[in-house]
Amino acid sequence: MHGPTLIIRNMVCDRCKAAVRGILEDAELPIRRLDLGEVELTRSPTTSELSEVGEILRAQGFELVQGQEAATIARIKAAIVQLVHHDGEKDSKVKLSEHLSNALHKDYSGLSALFSEVEGITIEHYFLLQRIERVKELVRYGELTISEIAFHTGFSSAAHLSGQFKKLTGMSPTAFRKLGHTPRIALDQVGLKKG
Numbered sequence: 001m002h003g004p005t006l007i008i009r010n011m012v013c014d015r016c017k018a019a020v021r022g023i024l025e026d027a028e029l030p031i032r033r034l035d036l037g038e039v040e041l042t043r044s045p046t047t048s049e050l051s052e053v054g055e056i057l058r059a060q061g062f063e064l065v066q067g068q069e070a071a072t073i074a075r076i077k078a079a080i081v082q083l084v085h086h087d088g089e090k091d092s093k094v095k096l097s098e099h100l101s102n103a104l105h106k107d108y109s110g111l112s113a114l115f116s117e118v119e120g121i122t123i124e125h126y127f128l129l130q131r132i133e134r135v136k137e138l139v140r141y142g143e144l145t146i147s148e149i150a151f152h153t154g155f156s157s158a159a160h161l162s163g164q165f166k167k168l169t170g171m172s173p174t175a176f177r178k179l180g181h182t183p184r185i186a187l188d189q190v191g192l193k194k195g
Contacts, residue, residue, distance in 0.1 A: 003032050004044045007065040007074045011037045012081050019060055023162075027053050037078025038120065072104065073118050074110060074125070077126070079103040084130040084153075096127050101135060119191060126191045132168050133190055139173045146173050 008020055017034055023037065024031055027049060028078045033040040045053065053055040054064040065074045083099055100123070104111060115123045131153050147158040155161035165173050 003041045006039045006041065006045075007071040008037055009063040009065050009074045009077075009164075010061055011078065012085070016062070018040075019063060022054060022059070023056050023060065027056070029053065035078070036082050037074050061174060069118060072106075072111070072114060075104055076100060076115055076123065080127050082129055084127070084134050096124065121191055127192045128164065129168070131155075132165060135165060135173065136169075136176065139177050140175065149173070158176060 011017060011020060013036075017036065017132055020039065021031065021034055024041075026164075027045075029045055029049060030042040031039060032042045037089050050064070057064055060142045065071050066067075070136055079100055083094065083096075097112075100101045112123050115121075115126070119126065121129075135149055138152065140145075144152065145158075146161060150156070150161040153161070155164065162172055165171075165176070169176065
């Protein structure tokens with residue numbers, strides 16, 4: 001039996017999950033399951049509880065998502081962030097369409113059309129942008145070669161990775177490493193339109 005589910009935007013890491021858990025526990029909303037972008041409760045919150053929790057979440061940089069389309073978009077983004085940044089090498093060769101269809105229990109073509117319409121970019125481009133952010137992180141650590149990073153992030157070769165990286169950032173991964181500082185994008189800001 002499933003309980004009511006809250007969709008929460010901008011949950012991108014384990015610290016985010018811990019922060020959301022604390023907020024919900026403080027509000028005495030019992031949690032059955034907590035994943036990136038999604039919390040299943042054991043009981044339905046009252047309207048006032050939902051409003052109060054929504055305000056607290058917003059103050060902490062999260063957003064309680066209302067509406068079916070917004071919830072689906074938030075779930076797509078959370079599934080991609082999970083795949084790229086947390087599941088690591090074990091899923092680097094998984095097909096994005098299969099992953100999303102399985103994670104959301106919906107047809108990929110419908111998910112793709114909705115995402116493009118609402119976000120203004122394709123799911124595939126959003127996935128690539130997230131992968132590039134992961135590459136930036138791994139390049140910055142300096143522990144892996146570009147070939148190893150390409151393997152870990154699902155690129156077919158170091159040349160393919162370098163080409164995509166340069167196309168999206170304007171520099172090679174090696175030049176990025178030499179910068180000494182990390183001009184990265186927060187995971188919840190990836191793909192957002194500027195200005």
